Amino acid sequence: MDITQFDAAISKLPRRRVGFYPTPFHALPNLSAAYGRNFFLKREDLAGPSAISGSKMRLAEFILGRALENGVTHVITQGAYLTNSGLQFAAACLSAGITPILVLTRNVPRHGELGEFRGNYLLNKTMGVETHVINISGNEWHAPNEAARVTDTIAARKAELDAQGHKVLVVGAGGAHPDGYIAHAVTLREILEQSDAAGVELDHVYHTIGTGTALPGMLAAKLSLGHPVKLRSIAIQRLDDENRMNRGVIVERTKAVLATLGAPVPDDATIRAEIDIDQRFIGEEYAVASPESTAAIRELARAEGVFVGPVYTGKGLAGMLDHARSGQLPANSNVAFLHTGDTGNLFEIPQVVGPITG
Template identity: 25%
Template sequence: MLDLTAFNKKKYTPYETPLERADKLELFLGKDSPTIYIKRDDLLGLTGGGNKTRKLEFLMADAIKKNSNAIITNGAIQSNHCRLTLAASIRENFECHLVLEERIPNTFNQEASGNNFLFQLLGATSITVAKKGENIQDITKKIAHNLTKKGKTPYIIPGGGSNEIGALGYVNCFHEMKEQFKPLQIKPSTIICTSGSSGTHAGLVTGINISNEPIKCIGISIMRLKAEQLELVHSLASKTARLLQSNTSINREDVIIYDNYVGNGYSDPTPEMIEAVTILAQTEGILLDPVYTGKALAGMIDLIRKNKIKSDETIIFIHTGGSPALYAYQKEFTQTLKTNYQKST
């Protein structure tokens, strides 16, 4: 039995996110399609929604418990995590300092749209841009040190909010979904999520393990090779289970990773990602993002087309959000879109 009541938690979403049947997507995928549900975590609270909101509910509560008043975190130049950490900091009336990592050389553009625009609109206290190869942990620590010297009490949230406190958000998500299975009368065989900084995947694996449910959790890597990602998720799931004082140990076999949908690297668009984002927009009217959920859905569609997921299964795709980043990638999409514009007369 999962018991998260011992942990302090803020509430940034005043409802459960829907678990919606994606029957138009099923129709599009044809007779080999399993029954597909989408967990709409893109509809979580805070600015623009997405998975970090669940992690931040626990992380910000911890920061408050530690009497902090300034948050520092880091992420990529279009980081959804930075956007949401900034939004949560505004809610708590904290300063928020962002360290943005330029993972592809010369890609940072102060004028860029998407999350970059939102960092400015939401009023980050400071933004430090680190070149590829610079040590962002050192930069983050230095900012914390300077804030302390100024009499502030800084709290560092790790990239992606992925430590055992943040991962509790996805233990909680599994718990929430389990309660939704009953009224829907479904017994899902598989949950599919994006596996990045690993908190989402690790939290789900921990939740499934503690509940002892016969459900597989597949993580689609968006950055690392399988062996490295597996270690990351396994290690965090094990720490999360320990934090929960659970005596279940997490087996490596319970961490399933596919690393063949990354393409050339983190945030580099693939044709399959563009296809997946377009399919979901045009079948279900749901927006994904180009860096995470677009690649994860591309992976899920491929696994269905290759019959690795069978038509008699019920599966859940975790929509972890990120659509604000879409607006920074318009160019990559417009080449393939064929809108039928007509003259008005």
């Protein structure tokens, strides 16, 4: 399909505008000179409506657009207590006149009991968002018994609101919802348009992958527009076949976005061949600082005065820079890094942030 058909398909979808789009796209000249690659940054962290934002705002716009059509009054979503998605959905809901509710987990053995308010949790409390914090004893991504506690809490609160006559929408962790997956098809379309305006033919787009809400849309845009750019994903959680989030899920979400666009849907093998996920930069655990990510945060800040975060974008940037150093990313490549946000977590506890001031 061509750009006109692509844009027409997007324009037909319900959308509640909250962010400021297109987000900026700019060169990183000092980092580029140091590595012999032409690095660019796509600034989803500047999406708005506040100074601390990120890529989930695009998801929220499409999800809330449909929610408003359906008369939704409350949105319940979940995540870790430092969730970027929860923060962005809360801000978008408030802007749209919908009441947000966050059900959050805190890994107590790793991060301790929740004491003082910091980072994203502080911002949620500043906005007056209703929060429910569940202390857990293991990794919230993988423990079924802990996940059941979250599910039960959401179900109980939804039942209360339903009984009061409200209409409630539940959105999965990371903003995972069918109405939102198309959002980052628009992101890649913007990147390609902005790079073309800059006279740059991109070879690669790097991003961080966790709950799998960005890659399906970008893959669908690449396939539907027939662009040769390669997408590379740096994981912050395991995405093997036995995990809840895996390549099969990405394939199914990509097919759904292509169908929504009205574009041809290739077979599963064709889509799988486009998925390139590097899981070597997860570190010890989700939301735990790694030496590579803290080094990458420092390096970008000192080279360009730009900040990425410790939970997501720092690990993604670490992966991209490692690929450049190892030659996996060829010299003189034109490379965009999708800055999906996470800067609020720079003000979290030391276990999350790591020794970035070293």
